Amino acid sequence: MQNSNIAVVILNWNGRIYLEKFLPSVLRFSHGAGIYIADNNSTDDSVDFILNNFPEVKIIKNELNLGFAGGYNQALKEIKSEYYVLLNSDVEVTENWLIPLRAFLDQNSEVAACQPKILDYNNRNYFEFAGASGGFIDYLGYPFCRGRVFDSIETDNGQYNEALPIFWASGACLFIRSKVYWEVGGFDEDLFAHMEEIDLCWRIANKGYQVYALPSSFVYHIGGATLQKSNPQKTFLNFRNNLIILTKNYSGKNFFFLILFRLFLDGVAGLKFLFEMQPLHFFSVIRAHWSYFFVLKKTLQKIKSYQDNPILNTVLKRSVVYLYFIRKIKKFSEIERFLH
Numbered sequence: 001m002q003n004s005n006i007a008v009v010i011l012n013w014n015g016r017i018y019l020e021k022f023l024p025s026v027l028r029f030s031h032g033a034g035i036y037i038a039d040n041n042s043t044d045d046s047v048d049f050i051l052n053n054f055p056e057v058k059i060i061k062n063e064l065n066l067g068f069a070g071g072y073n074q075a076l077k078e079i080k081s082e083y084y085v086l087l088n089s090d091v092e093v094t095e096n097w098l099i100p101l102r103a104f105l106d107q108n109s110e111v112a113a114c115q116p117k118i119l120d121y122n123n124r125n126y127f128e129f130a131g132a133s134g135g136f137i138d139y140l141g142y143p144f145c146r147g148r149v150f151d152s153i154e155t156d157n158g159q160y161n162e163a164l165p166i167f168w169a170s171g172a173c174l175f176i177r178s179k180v181y182w183e184v185g186g187f188d189e190d191l192f193a194h195m196e197e198i199d200l201c202w203r204i205a206n207k208g209y210q211v212y213a214l215p216s217s218f219v220y221h222i223g224g225a226t227l228q229k230s231n232p233q234k235t236f237l238n239f240r241n242n243l244i245i246l247t248k249n250y251s252g253k254n255f256f257f258l259i260l261f262r263l264f265l266d267g268v269a270g271l272k273f274l275f276e277m278q279p280l281h282f283f284s285v286i287r288a289h290w291s292y293f294f295v296l297k298k299t300l301q302k303i304k305s306y307q308d309n310p311i312l313n314t315v316l317k318r319s320v321v322y323l324y325f326i327r328k329i330k331k332f333s334e335i336e337r338f339l340h
Contacts, residue, residue, distance in 0.1 A: 006033040007081035010089050011071050013040040016049050018089040029095050038075030040065045069187035069196045086174040090222040092121055100216040101175040112209035113176040115169035116217035125155050128221040131170025133160035134213030138316035140262055141246035143198055152330040161215045167314040169211050171197035172221050194237040199245040232280040239266055239288035247299050
């Protein structure tokens, strides 16, 4: 594949409708970058559509649908570039969106990855669920964002426009050094989809690098293009993968009790689904636990020993579940003080 300094790589699976809508903005505003479509064995006419309408776009065809993690890993092996930009097909980019991202990494060698501010395509004054203005995590492994805590999404009033270190950058728009991506092993393909970027950023941090949010760049994301929130499979992947990445990466002393407590909290969440008349989501939580134990031996074999862990100031020392559901704290700005 052609060598370029920045490779914008869009993973596609039956996403013709999104490519038709958003690929033009990517081509218009990504000056100097190579644009790639990594096709995950689509069964629609996505590939033909690109060939016929966007000959400047390079296509990498995966023989199988390898999910988000495997699909990207397979495609990125064929791309020679200093930086990868992993971009969802349902993202509208903006003019000069790549400039602050690249400039910041060029000037800060200790930063391995970053993300722009991610806003809601359909409600443009609001943050978008998958990343908002940077991702964080609490000590129990629950992720949340600057601008989105669980299902509470804030209006963007410029309150989170500061560039700062974060725990994880969103896979919807992830700017990352290719060297570091492969240094930590890329995405964990056993996760298939969902939370793989959190796992990747955790491993990046454990190697001594930083991850940043750079809101001077911003994009608009639809979200849920592949799996809607209402899909029980999404519930299964989120619950299972959250336990897996916590098991792989947590380095605290009380790991056994932490996992037990997490399993208990997951059970509470499952009962909540049941009381809300969502039995398929209830069974998805149960299935997630069975699947977690089924792959536990393999997961434990992935644990690595790290001497340095510079991410403590991006981990919430309190339970975000407690703060949100019991204390009724819904905004990141009110949770932020517990990070320090």
